[in-house]
Amino acid sequence: MSIELNEVKRREKGLKIINQKIKDEGVDSLIDLTGLAGGFDITSEDISLLETYAGPAVFDERIQKLGIEHMGGEKILPLNRTTSGIVATIIALVKPGTKIVHYLAKEPAHPSIPRTAKLVGAKYEEYTNIDDVLIDEDTTLVVITGTTMDLEVISEDAFRCVIDMAHKKDIPVFVDDASGARIRRAVYNQPTAIDLGADLSVTSTDKLMEGPRGGLMAGSEELIDEIKLVVNQYGLEAQAPLVAGMVKALEKYSPELIQEAFKEKDQLYDKLLDLKLNPQTTPTGFMFKNNNIKEELIKRGANIDVDGDIVATVYSILLLEQYNIITIPAVGMPGASKTVRIDWSAKDSSKISMDELITAINKTFDNVVEVCNNNCLESVLYE
Amino acid sequence: MSIELNEVKRREKGLKIINQKIKDEGVDSLIDLTGLAGGFDITSEDISLLETYAGPAVFDERIQKLGIEHMGGEKILPLNRTTSGIVATIIALVKPGTKIVHYLAKEPAHPSIPRTAKLVGAKYEEYTNIDDVLIDEDTTLVVITGTTMDLEVISEDAFRCVIDMAHKKDIPVFVDDASGARIRRAVYNQPTAIDLGADLSVTSTDKLMEGPRGGLMAGSEELIDEIKLVVNQYGLEAQAPLVAGMVKALEKYSPELIQEAFKEKDQLYDKLLDLKLNPQTTPTGFMFKNNNIKEELIKRGANIDVDGDIVATVYSILLLEQYNIITIPAVGMPGASKTVRIDWSAKDSSKISMDELITAINKTFDNVVEVCNNNCLESVLYE
Numbered sequence: 001m002s003i004e005l006n007e008v009k010r011r012e013k014g015l016k017i018i019n020q021k022i023k024d025e026g027v028d029s030l031i032d033l034t035g036l037a038g039g040f041d042i043t044s045e046d047i048s049l050l051e052t053y054a055g056p057a058v059f060d061e062r063i064q065k066l067g068i069e070h071m072g073g074e075k076i077l078p079l080n081r082t083t084s085g086i087v088a089t090i091i092a093l094v095k096p097g098t099k100i101v102h103y104l105a106k107e108p109a110h111p112s113i114p115r116t117a118k119l120v121g122a123k124y125e126e127y128t129n130i131d132d133v134l135i136d137e138d139t140t141l142v143v144i145t146g147t148t149m150d151l152e153v154i155s156e157d158a159f160r161c162v163i164d165m166a167h168k169k170d171i172p173v174f175v176d177d178a179s180g181a182r183i184r185r186a187v188y189n190q191p192t193a194i195d196l197g198a199d200l201s202v203t204s205t206d207k208l209m210e211g212p213r214g215g216l217m218a219g220s221e222e223l224i225d226e227i228k229l230v231v232n233q234y235g236l237e238a239q240a241p242l243v244a245g246m247v248k249a250l251e252k253y254s255p256e257l258i259q260e261a262f263k264e265k266d267q268l269y270d271k272l273l274d275l276k277l278n279p280q281t282t283p284t285g286f287m288f289k290n291n292n293i294k295e296e297l298i299k300r301g302a303n304i305d306v307d308g309d310i311v312a313t314v315y316s317i318l319l320l321e322q323y324n325i326i327t328i329p330a331v332g333m334p335g336a337s338k339t340v341r342i343d344w345s346a347k348d349s350s351k352i353s354m355d356e357l358i359t360a361i362n363k364t365f366d367n368v369v370e371v372c373n374n375n376c377l378e379s380v381l382y383e
Numbered sequence: 384m385s386i387e388l389n390e391v392k393r394r395e396k397g398l399k400i401i402n403q404k405i406k407d408e409g410v411d412s413l414i415d416l417t418g419l420a421g422g423f424d425i426t427s428e429d430i431s432l433l434e435t436y437a438g439p440a441v442f443d444e445r446i447q448k449l450g451i452e453h454m455g456g457e458k459i460l461p462l463n464r465t466t467s468g469i470v471a472t473i474i475a476l477v478k479p480g481t482k483i484v485h486y487l488a489k490e491p492a493h494p495s496i497p498r499t500a501k502l503v504g505a506k507y508e509e510y511t512n513i514d515d516v517l518i519d520e521d522t523t524l525v526v527i528t529g530t531t532m533d534l535e536v537i538s539e540d541a542f543r544c545v546i547d548m549a550h551k552k553d554i555p556v557f558v559d560d561a562s563g564a565r566i567r568r569a570v571y572n573q574p575t576a577i578d579l580g581a582d583l584s585v586t587s588t589d590k591l592m593e594g595p596r597g598g599l600m601a602g603s604e605e606l607i608d609e610i611k612l613v614v615n616q617y618g619l620e621a622q623a624p625l626v627a628g629m630v631k632a633l634e635k636y637s638p639e640l641i642q643e644a645f646k647e648k649d650q651l652y653d654k655l656l657d658l659k660l661n662p663q664t665t666p667t668g669f670m671f672k673n674n675n676i677k678e679e680l681i682k683r684g685a686n687i688d689v690d691g692d693i694v695a696t697v698y699s700i701l702l703l704e705q706y707n708i709i710t711i712p713a714v715g716m717p718g719a720s721k722t723v724r725i726d727w728s729a730k731d732s733s734k735i736s737m738d739e740l741i742t743a744i745n746k747t748f749d750n751v752v753e754v755c756n757n758n759c760l761e762s763v764l765y766e
Contacts (some may be wrong), residue, residue, distance in 0.1 A: 011440070030435055052410065
């Protein structure tokens with residue numbers, strides 16, 4: 001028997017479980033360890049203020065102060081997303097026929113950079129080896145990605161080297177520091193991108209901090225004003241409610257949470273190894289890819305004739321149903337990765353002990369084996 | 384003595400007055416008649432939901448139902464702004480070297496349309512006379528603007544005529560219905576843009592309804608999916624908190640408020656005429672331009688050697704200081720129009736009677752005369 005993964009129905013099932021749990025046990029019963037929940041901890045006073053014409057101005061003033069503390073620079077530009085800031089920077093600074101040079105530690109690059117280069121008619125060159133980087137007269141923007149998708153960090157030396165090359169030719173340097181603005185600083189003690197000499201830096205307010213999905217850019221007043229104009233012209237700025245959420249997230253941001261998760265993930269990993277479980281690590285947690293889950297299930301005696309996506313999704317649904325732990329495969333948008341990823345720096349990690357988490361992770365493998373061997377995969381997925 | 388208008392200090396003064404009033408009398412004491420306040424009437428339950436990974440999905444489902452009721456079509460796309468939707472539509476549908484044809488009742492066009500045409504390397508032609516409209520083989524998108532900046536509405540016949548011309552050549556029609564989706568429907572009984580035959584329509588959730596600044600697009604599933612891809616690629620979508628605010632605004636939207644304001648503005652206008660005041664009308668209120676204010680002040684015996692922007696700003700500050708009424712010149716961003724515009728469909732109009740408003744408007748002219756003749760303009764503006 002072969003089963004197709006219906007992404008829409010699978011997600012409906014995930015959301016149905018969540019809605020039911022909110023009704024029965026309250027929203028606090030859910031343990032969201034995706035690391036992707038939108039922080040939006042605003043008060044009713046904030047909401048009243050947002051309903052006046054003046055509200056946006058008030059939050060805009062606060063974000064300036066908090067944003068500069070977090071990122072450095074002279075001026076802050078709140079954005080609808082980090083991508084919005086990348087798009088606006090390229091439209092503002094890169095002329096048709098000129099070139100963008102991108103240095104990143106590991107491929108793939110964020111697709112918005114080559115895509116927007118193409119939109120404005122610019123050339124795009126990407127380097128993962130610092131010795132290869134070639135910045136010539138055609139170049140009008142140098143982009144550095146501060147961390148890889150897997151949160152690997154580039155060295156301070158590499159940063160300074162690329163910045164130096166660009167500045168020798170008077171070319172501005174823009175750092176995509178989506179997670180880096182925190183992981184580089186909190187865990188690796190690196191300076192902010194601006195303090196490393198970059199002209200512009202952008203970060204995501206929902207990555208390793210409890211803000212809404214959104215972006216913050218920092219830089220000199222002159223460059224930020226130039227980009228802000230484009231941001232307003234194309235509808236890329238953060239609206240007032242988002243800015244209010246960012247202000248709250250910056251106010252309560254603490255590098256200690258990330259530092260703790262960074263340390264504790266080793267303990268978590270050791271405890272998993274004790275159970276002969278072998279996940280991949282992330283800077284603040286661990287993850288099982290779809291095929292790792294399938295292998296573990298087979299090791300435990302499951303008869304499986306479906307692919308890894310199906311069993312990873314079933315795993316995620318059972319983890320939610322039985323332990324209230326939210327991971328992406330059950331509730332992510334259609335097409336989302338089927339990796340079960342646990343972010344121990346997520347604020348909901350305070351709701352569960354390490355041992356409880358390990359037990360849930362381990363028992364859920366057994367539960368999926370049972371579902372496989374009783375031919376109940378489809379009913380778990382869709383009913 | 385000549386006075387320069389320092390836009391930054393002027394706005395700081397306006398915001399200081401507002402902050403003081405919020406402290407002393409509470410936020411409800413403010414009467415915001417700008418018509419531009421961001422509606423963001425979400426509950427603490429909504430906020431809890433927004434803090435889960437599932438929140439966005441829940442609001443996204445609700446906006447589909449409410450958005451289709453409001454705008455027609457098969458599918459809804461919530462946007463960071465109406466402009467964001469215009470930008471995405473042009474990037475998605477218009478190829479370099481082809482042409483955008485734009486029909487609008489009166490210039491100026493919204494600058495985002497020609498600007499994005501240029502960005503993608505397309506030609507752009509604009510027509511204000513329906514008999515001139517020329518849609519040829521080069522055309523890949525026809526845009527119709529449903530209402531002018533002054534909220535003048537184009538006729539159903541004109542709509543149908545342009546849509547017909549475009550469809551004869553299989554070219555999609557996109558309606559910029561920023562205010563039109565309400566003013567055309569509520570006041571002029573016109574169908575939605577989609578029901579008139581348009582393929583896509585976009586509206587602003589903060590214009591003539593109590594939502595946050597943002598946009599909503601409606602259309603066929605196929606076209607919306609195509610544009611949604613671009614929206615996500617370039618960071619133009621509405622984030623979850625914004626979508627939650629839009630859901631609330633659509634839930635409480637009532638055309639009656641607009642219809643009442645539309646009727647009552649005639650009464651307001653008559654009462655102003657009785658006092659020999661002669662404002663310009665808008666569909667849901669009235670406005671005094673900077674020079675109309677200056678003329679009225681001179682008529683009342685003011686000695687004025689400064690320009691209209693200065694006295695209009697002083698007028699707006701005194702209206703706020705003495706009657707708690709917020710208008711743009713006092714608190715708008717630097718460079719904002721110095722027109723004192725009263726939107727009687729703003730929800731805060733319920734906090735004040737017509738006669739109280741008229742008295743405030745009238746007395747404030749006298750108060751500005753006094754300020755002018757006592758040489759106190761600068762201290763009112765900045766101290």
